[in-house]
Amino acid sequence: MTSTEDRLLGPEQVREKVAEQLRRSRARSDALTAAVDDDDLVRQHSKLMSPLVWDLAHIGNQEELWLVRDVGGREPVREDIDQLYDAFQHARANRPSLPLLSPVEARRYVREVRDKVFDVLETSPLEGRRLVEQGFAFGMIVQHEQQHDETMLATHQLRVGAPVLRAPDPAPATRPVKREVFVPAGPFTMGTSTEPWALDNERPAHRVHVDAFYLDTVPVSNGEYLDFIAAGGYDQPRWWSEVGWAHRQRAELFAPRFWERDGDGWVRTRFGVVEPVPVDEPVVHVCFHEAAAYAKWAGKRLPTEPEWEKAARFDPATGRSRRYPWGDEDPGPEHANLGQRHLRPAPVGSYPLGESALGARQLVGDVWEWVDSDFRPYPGFAAFPYREYSEVFFGGDYKMLRGGSFGTDASAVRGTFRNWDHPIRRQIFSGFRCARDASPAEAR
Secondary structure (H helix, E strand, O other), rough: OHEEEEEOOOOHHHHHHHHOOOOOOHHHHHHHHOOOOOOHHHHOOOOOOOHHHHHHHHHHHHHHHHHHHOOOOOOOOOOHHHHOOOOOOOOOOHHHHOOOOOOOHHHHHHHHHHHHHHHHHHHHOOOOOOOHHHHHHHHHHHHHHHHHHHHHHHHHHHHOOOOOOOOOOOOOOOOOOOOOOOOOOEEEEOOOOOOOOOHHHHHHOOOEEEOEEEEEEEOOHHHHHHHHHOOOOOOOHOOOHHHHHHHHHHOOOOOOOOHHHHHHEEEEEEEEEEEEEOOOEOOOOOOOHHHHHHHEEEEEEOOOOOHHHHHEEEOOOOOOEEEEEOOOOOOOOOOOOOOOOOOOOOOOOOOHHHHOOOOOOOOOOOOOEEEEEEOOOOOOOOOOOOOOHHHEEEOOOOOOEEEOOOOOOOHHHHOOEEEEEOOOOOOOEEOOOOOOEEEHHOOO
């Protein structure tokens, strides 16, 4: 374990960390955009997603706005394109019709911006202003790029054509796990006031009471979800909320997205590869309504956001909340399936070294997990450094997702990290695990 003070870095250490993270995130962006030709880069593969070339130039534009102009106080590189790459001004469905930078222009632009950012990084004092303390603005941009890299990875999943991405498969799970873990009643510290690169919706740290409950040790698997389908789960409104059932009918849902019947079995398409559905992997590409219906069919429910975070972070031996389920050290390949290292979730029961203090596994990585909470601010929330990151989304039609996926980078997920999306979304790498209330006898 390390204290918050131990994790605070001096200016030169911050510079080294930021430079490494900037290079790593750009290498991923380059790989995702170099994997396809220019026609694919400008094409819209789904109205839910931007063309890949828009994401690339948007990454550069945000970097220019915050690091070149604000932190660095430099002259604009391309002030004329700000409006084109403002996500709030143009819906994704409309972005292909905009006069976007070509792939050649976009690559040139992001290189020019990055060169200036490294100059800013070398000269910034990294202190005296909240925006730059511990390299926050640089960390915000690193996370922004990695978040868009995951979005681009989701676009690759929606792309039709021959496979273009390659990665080794994760190792098989080595040992079975118990079905549930017990989370005791009581308060815990949710959120953070000390994590240097935590975003505004993760703040501030505050005490939350959670009643005793049981949580599935691992995410729901494809094999378990197949049982729900075989039992007629998609055909019986009793398992669905009223809103969920209306959506199931309207969208004609019958299985997770990218699944198709193949005789008596099922196949899925994964980054252009058609393969039998692997029964031992966490189910992925399900919406909130599907997750909630499965949980009800199974005699359980989805956990709330405070329940999920307590199960992930609370250490009953010390009474404190960890940074990650396994402790305070940054994620390594032994802890979780992150960073597009594999192009699929690892089998359920994997990563015993990533286990939480309470015994749950795979709470970070593999699949984003739907939880039954709306996107709300924490008590004492203050928007920083701009309202549009979180505040404008509060109170909307959003459900929370926690924990990250195989496509999430370690820099863009932690025990306090909060993600949100509309409850009908399935193109994201979303799965879930179930919870249930503890009986009075069990809660003792």
